[in-house]
Amino acid sequence: MRTSTQTVRVCLIGAGRAGKVHANSLTHHVPGGQLVAFVDAAQESLESAGEQFGIQQRFSTLNDAIEWGQFDAVVITTPTFTHKELAVGAAQAGKHVFLEKPMALNVEECDAIISAAERNGVLLQIGFMRRFDPEIAAAYERVQAGEIGTPMTIKSLTHGPGMPPPWARDLRTSNGMLAEVNSHDWDSVRWFMGSNPQRVYSEIANFKGARYQVDTPNFYDNVLTQIRFESGGLGSISGICPCEYGYDARIEIVGERGIMQIGDIRGQAVIVGTNRDQGYVTPIHRTWPQRFAWAYIHEMEHFIACIQKGEAPSATGVDGMWAVAGVIAGTRSFLEERPVLLSEVLSPAKAD
Ligand SMILES: NC(=O)c1ccc[n+]([C@@H]2O[C@H](COP(=O)([O-])OP(=O)(O)OC[C@H]3O[C@@H](n4cnc5c(N)ncnc54)[C@H](O)[C@@H]3O)[C@@H](O)[C@H]2O)c1
Incomplete structure (x- = not known):
């Protein structure tokens, strides 16, 4: 498993409601992590999130972000039907994956995400912030x-x-x-x-x-x-x-x-x-976001700390499945x- 004691550079995919909650945690509350890029398929969401969080690296697709490549992990906060393709793509590029719930549309997609993470030696945490x-x-x-x-x-x-x-x-x-x-x-x-x-x-x-x-x-x-x-x-x-x-x-x-x-x-x-x-x-x-404000911060702290220490996260792909x-x-x-x-x-x- 790849580990890093350095600041973990994060690319956030899906700059909507949940995406902005995690962007806020990474920007203001989790010093070990640094938000460095946004990916969003909708230009308007991409530009507004980029402006709000002062992020210059903005991409319309995960593939464009991977080509740029200067990040260690992704946080995926897109609609459920996109999760499998994005999580598998990020894992294949060697990026650690934080993936929002629901993990995917069905058990077969969950299995594909779990094996992609295992095969590529990256961590996988599911967004069970509770x-x-x-x-x-x-x-x-x-x-x-x-x-x-x-x-x-x-x-x-x-x-x-x-x-x-x-x-x-x-x-x-x-x-x-x-x-x-x-x-x-x-x-x-x-x-x-x-x-x-x-x-x-x-x-x-x-x-x-x-x-x-x-x-x-x-x-x-x-x-x-x-x-x-x-x-x-x-x-x-x-x-x-x-x-x-x-x-x-x-x-x-x-x-x-x-x-x-x-x-x-x-x-x-x-x-x-x-x-x-x-x-x-x-x-x-x-x-x-109000009820679980601390939970969103603590789950992101956990994800970043697990990457830095090379430890398995406690909300796993199997839990998501x-x-x-x-x-x-x-x-x-x-x-x-x-x-x-x-x-x-x-x-x-x-x-x-
Ligand atoms: N943990 C929680 O409490 C919590 C709360 C809300 C949402 N969520 C989860 O977060 C995910 C997103 O929900 P949301 O409410 O933020 O949705 P949203 O519609 O507000 O935002 C989704 C964003 O993803 C973008 N997008 C769509 N397809 C894309 C693609 N292929 N590549 C890049 N960007 C793409 C959209 O343009 C949009 O900006 C869902 O899985 C949802 O269940 C979790």
């Missing part, structure tokens, strides 16, 4: 230490404001909300359970599509998924988007000896009471109206 959130990371340590005993049931929810862009709600380009909004929940329930999912059942509902004039096939704005794990434990994932009231991400774990609740619907520890008819008023988390497999099984479940075994969607070697 693992680096101070509250979630502390809770994980306490579960590992046995404080609530063996996890029996884990519930994880993500409810987000705002209608996702067309590519993110279309099953053909992203696998829809279970992927775009709930990938993090898939990773959290598996990580905390310490076991792989075995069987999945999902129900969906569409309350607001007509109001937002969404005609995407199979669009849904509510999903509930039940999971049985190999350990015998149970999980559930709730997704709602758009949910109007704010950004809400919480986890509840019931173990053999206790319960742990992680996350708060309140965005600040402030409660104001001025009117006894209205009761209390408290701010709520408004957006995902399992989240994608869960999404595919959950989607097949509501499309075919039946429980789906993970062995139906995994490649034969993994399903054994």
Whole structure:
């Protein structure tokens, strides 16, 4: 594995919403990393991000950036249907890869990305920033230490404001909300359970599509998924988007000896009471960059430190693959109206 104690030079591919969050971390919060180039297929996004972050090296394609070549790693924050080609291309050029969730469209694409990284001796980290959130990371340590005993049931929810862009709600380009909004929940329930999912059942509902004039096939704005794990434990994932009231991400774990609740619907520890008819008023988390601000910084610190030390990142390609497999099984479940075994969607070697 190639290692470097020098500053890690990063080329960011996809200067949209998530791209700017990572550009901000690299520019202001992660001294070991240096943002040196942007790639974006849309000229306007490229120019505006370049101006915002003072980056002169701007390319329309990854191949153009690779030809220039003066960087060690890529951060890929493009739509899901582009992930495989970009991640494999970067790995083949010998660049370490930070790849946003969902890792790819299907298990075969995940496998191709994992083997390209292995073959070319580069690191691969998936954007499961919740693992680096101070509250979630502390809770994980306490579960590992046995404080609530063996996890029996884990519930994880993500409810987000705002209608996702067309590519993110279309099953053909992203696998829809279970992927775009709930990938993090898939990773959290598996990580905390310490076991792989075995069987999945999902129900969906569409309350607001007509109001937002969404005609995407199979669009849904509510999903509930039940999971049985190999350990015998149970999980559930709730997704709602758009949910109007704010950004809400919480986890509840019931173990053999206790319960742990992680996350708060309140965005600040402030409660104001001025009117006894209205009761209390408290701010709520408004957006995902706000709720997980520290998590995005810490995951990028981890990626850069892993490159410098030559260590494997803790949110791996295999973790990304399992989240994608869960999404595919959950989607097949509501499309075919039946429980789906993970062995139906995994490649034969993994399903054994
Ligand atoms: N970890 C998180 O919490 C989080 C939050 C939001 C988005 N994401 C993920 O980040 C990725 C991007 O989402 P987004 O909301 O930032 O999307 P976005 O639409 O805001 O931005 C995507 C950008 O990629 C560019 N692009 C598209 N195809 C390209 C290509 N082939 N080469 C170069 N540039 C290309 C677009 O022009 C656009 O500027 C998705 O995988 C999404 O799931 C993760």
